[in-house]
Amino acid sequence: MRERGFNMPTNLSYTSSAATTSYADVGGVFTSLDQATATGYPQVTVKTNSTNTINGYQASLSKSEQERFEQEYNGSIDDTDAQKEISTACSVQALRWVYGSWKNYANLADIGNEWSSKRSESTLQQKEVQDAIDTYTQCMAKAGYKVDGLRAYKIAGKEFGRYRSIGSKPNAKEQALATQDFRCQDEAGIIPAVRKAMNHVSGRWMVENEARILELNDVLQETMERANSVINGDKDYATVKAETNGTFRVTGK
Numbered sequence: 001m002r003e004r005g006f007n008m009p010t011n012l013s014y015t016s017s018a019a020t021t022s023y024a025d026v027g028g029v030f031t032s033l034d035q036a037t038a039t040g041y042p043q044v045t046v047k048t049n050s051t052n053t054i055n056g057y058q059a060s061l062s063k064s065e066q067e068r069f070e071q072e073y074n075g076s077i078d079d080t081d082a083q084k085e086i087s088t089a090c091s092v093q094a095l096r097w098v099y100g101s102w103k104n105y106a107n108l109a110d111i112g113n114e115w116s117s118k119r120s121e122s123t124l125q126q127k128e129v130q131d132a133i134d135t136y137t138q139c140m141a142k143a144g145y146k147v148d149g150l151r152a153y154k155i156a157g158k159e160f161g162r163y164r165s166i167g168s169k170p171n172a173k174e175q176a177l178a179t180q181d182f183r184c185q186d187e188a189g190i191i192p193a194v195r196k197a198m199n200h201v202s203g204r205w206m207v208e209n210e211a212r213i214l215e216l217n218d219v220l221q222e223t224m225e226r227a228n229s230v231i232n233g234d235k236d237y238a239t240v241k242a243e244t245n246g247t248f249r250v251t252g253k
Helices: 033-039 053-059 063-074 090-099 102-125 127-142 153-160 172-188 190-208 210-231 237-243
Strands: none
Touching: 033 172, 053 063, 063 090, 090 102, 090 210, 102 127, 102 190, 102 210, 127 172, 127 190, 153 172, 172 190, 190 210
């Protein structure tokens, strides 16, 4: 980006977002009482700040330069995968080189998202998990909390709002809700039920997708090697640009 006339800051940083409570990609689950009282429901009670260094720099530019920055950094949102393979947008070039090709990047992202989505959705549909959630909601109702599934965070969001900063502990009221939430989850056996269902769902998915997993595992190993070469200082923008004749495409990919 500096080569294209943008004096980007050298110490790029991103604002951390508030984490959500989950167990094996099933949201709303606490693994311990300590976790419940220490974290509460940050996704709805922590104040958000979406600004990062790159966005901040872009916002400091004139309107016309902001538009040029967007094109030079990300390219067009309408670009097809085929166009991404030859795009000169800086972020696309970087991803294309690290992953070997845009297709590799897209395939790894797709299988990761599919794995996470299928695993959590299918797990929640299993009878033992549904039975445990029914027991949990009954327990919460007896304690005075009406919840729809593992969504006590909705109560926290409605009653407390975003009142604390990232890293700060929940107040007493939020801790009380999280404590009751954990106790009802524990009483209902949520984690054992999720673990049992997850083992079944994961095993079936991995068998069905064995060929894809093995192929993309090789791609991932090569990707990690290229990423580590940058992290370790063996490669930088100039050397990669020279090695690829400015295409930022890995030979044969």
